[in-house]
Amino acid sequence: MNKRKRIAIVVGTRPEAIKLAPVAHELSRTRWAQPVLVTTGQHGPVVHETLACFGLRAQVELTLPPGPHSVSDLTAGLLSGLGKGLSSPATHAVVVQGDTSSALAGAMAGFFSSIPVVHVEAGLRSGDLRSPFPEEAHRRMIAEVCDLHLAPTHAARRNLLAERVRADRILVTGNTVIDAVVSASRRAPVGDDPVPRRAARDGAPLVLVTAHRRENWGEPIRRIGRAVAILSHQYPEVTFVVAAHMNPLVRTALEESLPGRPNVQLPGPIPYDAFARLLARSILAITDSGGIQEEAAAFGLPVLVTRDNTERTEGIDSGIARLVGTDESEIVAAAEKEFAREGAPWGTGAANLPFVRRNPYGDGRAARRCAAACGWLLGLTPRPPDMPDIPMDLPKE
Incomplete structure (x- = not known):
């Protein structure tokens, strides 16, 4: 039995x-x-x-x-x-x-x-x-x-x-997303892994962009797209991977605001292991996703959060994430600041520069x-101990 x-x-x-x-x-x-x-x-x-x-x-x-x-x-x-x-x-x-x-x-x-x-x-x-x-x-x-x-x-x-x-x-x-994303990022590609290879563009630094939240549907997502378009003109050496959501309303809004640019990729849904490898080699994420705010922290990746508030306050407190809203000028200015910190224009290997921020998640x-x-x-095992509190004592900007 x-x-x-x-x-x-x-x-x-x-x-x-x-x-x-x-x-x-x-x-x-x-x-x-x-x-x-x-x-x-x-x-x-x-x-x-x-x-x-x-x-x-x-x-x-x-x-x-x-x-x-x-x-x-x-x-x-x-x-x-x-x-x-x-x-x-x-x-x-x-x-x-x-x-x-x-x-x-x-x-x-x-x-x-x-x-x-x-x-x-x-x-x-x-x-x-x-x-x-x-x-x-x-x-x-x-x-x-x-x-x-x-x-x-x-x-x-x-x-x-x-x-x-x-x-x-x-x-x-x-x-648990930390468990998942680290494991997936270390998994070797099985067969063709087209998105990270195509996006790499001979070692160019990568910026990952996502937008999908219901409160951002319509004009806010178009503003995010326009901000990425401006950045793609200012930084032609950077590849912007815009992982458009499967919802046609979201994808259409992004496509309309992002005219064809050689350094902007708009792939369809990306398998998670390929996505994790892409995230691990990016220099910046621009997103309204709650999960990506956490996943990025596993790699010390700075995040611009295109929302007016966030329930992931630990990222804000630790300095790894910044609330920028959906105003295109604010997004562009915040991205320029991150690029300056990275030392643009980038030399070879710059996309792999380590960050020293702690992961609060x-x-x-x-x-x-x-x-x-x-x-x-269920009364079958002892109560496990809590995860130790992770100090977030690194200086903010």
Whole structure:
């Protein structure tokens, strides 16, 4: 008789696949857990492709009706599907990550079924319920129904304590994306790895650009694109890789604001291992992504955050990230400052200059702590210790 506990891991989006893949691997190494990956269909085939980068595949696959979905329709559909997906066979715990509609629906489905809910990356807060929208509301609602809060940093733990979450239900684990991105960046390319090779342009320094947040749709994303266009003219020796989101509204806005330039690349979705290698050799990231703010820190990579606020305050406090909003002149000025720090014009090998900033997001052992915490919640293993607080004592500019 199989005595392993069935742990449902809810994965709806590419970032969730990235951040939960190390947790699935660590749970599979235990004697007591049977991890079951449940994909919701929120981001479609790219989730399965991303899981495959880590040698994983879904055991339960849900589907969504084709076509665009409002936030309310998406959440309702996910909740209905997950409610059925968790009911049989018996599930002993539900693991959700972050703040997506899939995470919220997974937490609610677990709560409604009286299944313990574990929240990976708990406690992030921007302080503005409508920014990012709807993620800030999602993460606060998840906190109300979950049984174990796995905070990525001590700052996130303090946020939860301020909301009167019980201290004995919070564990500081570090962020699992550090585990994921370092592992992926070290993986040798299998076959053709076209994007990093094409973007390298004979050793040219790289700048990675992404834009996708809902509150930036439309004119803000066009301003980001125009800022990149200006920079590409000013710095023809730099390659700008604009990893356009799969959403056609986002991609169209970027393409319209970025006229053809020989040093601007607009690839489609990039496999995660290739993306991690690209990030590891970049000199700057310009992004509104929360995950990239964390991933970049694994390589000491400075980040210009094209948002008005961020729940990843540790990056701002450590000096590795800077809030610049979406005003094109602000983005250009901030990028010029980073390029000056790099010593433009660059000589050979400059793209590999090491940064000495600390990584405030973890030590690469977050997934191990997450798996051990699940065992503790179910009464099977001792409670693991919190990740040590990482000092952020390097001088800011």
